[in-house]
Amino acid sequence: MGANGWVITGGILGLISFIYTFASNVRAKSKLQFDSSSMHLKSGIHDRQNRTLKHATCTFTGIVKNPSINPNTIVRFYLVVWEKQRVSSTLRYGHVVEKVTNEATQKELKLPLSIPPRSALNLSITFTVNVMGDADERVLAEMFSGGPKFEGKMPYEFLMEDVSGNLFHYRSSKLVNGKLVNLWWTLPNYKNDKSKYALQCIKIAWQFMLWKITNQLARIGLYR
16 A cells, blocks of 8 residues: 555544544433423412512423433522523522422422433422512513513523532523523623623623634533
């Protein structure tokens, strides 16, 4: 075989090696999926004098899947309401989970929740929604009044955080930037301090650019 033949053979083997590495990284990267079967909001205690809602529970039922060839562990569930359906800025953000139930056995589970490779669990996830004096008060008032913000749709969604700190959207399974969400969530705290508000906006812009880069790397299994 001549020099050109060795070059061609080396190129082909290099391409095969790249494709194999790429496919392995994609199969091994962290990913969590949730196939929802139901979601409902249940009202809690009412004030008998004022007839106002004091708290409620928000329950999602469905199958959590780990399609990766590696095991994964869910450490937190976050209940969120997005502002204008923009997956970064939130009207509500927190992880007060009342209980997680295995629907197959009806046994209550505790976090963190380990999920073996290529396996699934049928779960019911219930969040506590503290209405009075909380962000949920504004969300529920808008929802029950039939306001235009949510267009009659249930605004509550949730995120799954794994042991590596990845945040997955429950419907799309896409990665969500937790740092960016936190920066947007705390931005109103600085509205009376122009310098701190400006600094927070710079942090948001910087985090957004970093996220665009890391998100593209994550798509091909080269990040986490």
